[in-house]
Amino acid sequence: MSRQVLTITLNPALDHTIRLASLEVGRVNVAQDAAQTPGGKGVNVASCLADWGVPVMASGLLGRDNAGAFASLFEGKGIADRFLRLPGSTRTNIKLVAQDTLDTTDVNLPGVDVPDSALPQLIEQLQHLVEDGQIVVLAGSLPPALQAVGYLPLLRELKALGAEVVLDTSGEALAQVLAQDEALPAMIKPNRHELEEWLGRALPSIADIAAEARRLNQRGIATVVVSLGGDGALLSTRQDGCWLASPLRITPLSTVGAGDALVAGMVAARHADQSWPQALRLGTAFAAAKLQRLGPHLPPRAEVKALLEQVQLQAV
Ligand SMILES: Nc1ncnc2c1ncn2[C@@H]1O[C@H](COP(=O)(O)OP(=O)(O)OP(=O)(O)O)[C@@H](O)[C@H]1O
Numbered sequence: 001m002s003r004q005v006l007t008i009t010l011n012p013a014l015d016h017t018i019r020l021a022s023l024e025v026g027r028v029n030v031a032q033d034a035a036q037t038p039g040g041k042g043v044n045v046a047s048c049l050a051d052w053g054v055p056v057m058a059s060g061l062l063g064r065d066n067a068g069a070f071a072s073l074f075e076g077k078g079i080a081d082r083f084l085r086l087p088g089s090t091r092t093n094i095k096l097v098a099q100d101t102l103d104t105t106d107v108n109l110p111g112v113d114v115p116d117s118a119l120p121q122l123i124e125q126l127q128h129l130v131e132d133g134q135i136v137v138l139a140g141s142l143p144p145a146l147q148a149v150g151y152l153p154l155l156r157e158l159k160a161l162g163a164e165v166v167l168d169t170s171g172e173a174l175a176q177v178l179a180q181d182e183a184l185p186a187m188i189k190p191n192r193h194e195l196e197e198w199l200g201r202a203l204p205s206i207a208d209i210a211a212e213a214r215r216l217n218q219r220g221i222a223t224v225v226v227s228l229g230g231d232g233a234l235l236s237t238r239q240d241g242c243w244l245a246s247p248l249r250i251t252p253l254s255t256v257g258a259g260d261a262l263v264a265g266m267v268a269a270r271h272a273d274q275s276w277p278q279a280l281r282l283g284t285a286f287a288a289a290k291l292q293r294l295g296p297h298l299p300p301r302a303e304v305k306a307l308l309e310q311v312q313l314q315a316v
């Protein structure tokens with residue numbers, strides 16, 4: 001498939017990653033170093049797709065005042081920049097990475113002010129960009145002004161245009177989408193915590209997670225991927241069964257964007273007409289590759305392929 005993938009990030013962020021030997025809440029912490037990288041879930045997906053050689057367009061809403069780092073990323077990787085520019089600045093999200101536990105603590109800001117004209121403009125843009133069968137990734141949270149309407153206007157438009165929609169969001173934005181049946185996405189990728197939050201109860205075992213994923217398949221979401229952090233990822237499909245991918249044994253440098261790399265790998269495989277289990281394998285390899293880097297980047301292709309060889313799937 002040669003068509004471009006489109007990613008849409010309504011609430012991108014500059015990720016300010018601060019590394020510390022350890023994090024002590026309520027105390028003075030001295031940082032080892034810090035780096036700022038353009039991010040937001042759909043931006044990260046686009047960046048990994050571009051590294052793998054998949055043609056990609058990135059759209060969404062960017063604050064004009066600090067758009068430079070995003071524009072450089074897009075230009076450097078050959079990503080077609082379709083972001084609308086809004087007055088003001090894109091938010092900065094703080095990521096505190098503790099070297100002793102390898103845990104990341106996220107402090108995410110709410111997002112840029114969005115004028116009323118932005119959503120209709122985005123919808124009009126979709127009418128020009130999206131063709132039948134095109135893969136469109138909607139990823140991340142919503143800026144405050146769009147939280148009431150949520151993703152539904154975009155999902156309805158994308159359904160009318162025949163897009164294959166991948167949605168990666170959480171909290172109220174996910175709940176709004178799952179509360180209706182008329183414009184469900186083709187694939188969702190909650191992490192375990194996000195799925196539990198939506199359900200309002202814990203999912204202690206893989207069997208519990210698989211049962212909920214199957215229920216969502218039956219409701220009309222053809223593919224459900226639940227990422228499990230250091231426990232890997234579970235894929236449940238209507239046609240291709242249910243699979244668990246073991247994680248690869250690596251020492252993460254930063255876990256920020258691992259889920260986005262997983263989504264990117266799965267989208268890259270589907271773009272190349274591979275099966276869903278193959279997509280889960282490539283997604284797991286992308287995630288492991290990204291975990292060893294700061295920012296949404298993949299290593300050279302040969303390194304990702306070497307990781308891919310190591311991915312083990314197990315039927316659930
Ligand atoms: N410690 C780890 N070791 C090996 N693989 C990992 C580890 N943490 C995450 N992964 C891989 O990354 C994938 C995505 O991780 P995770 O479930 O943390 O995503 P996420 O919560 O959506 O992350 P984010 O929102 O930061 O993108 C997992 O399915 C797994 O393959």
Ligand SMILES: O=P(O)(O)OC[C@@]1(O)O[C@H](CO)[C@@H](O)[C@@H]1O
Nearest residue numbers: 013039040041093140141256257
């Ligand atoms: O507020 P959201 O959209 O849920 O999450 C935003 C974010 O944490 O997600 C990415 C990692 O997945 C980061 O680049 C970014 O800061």
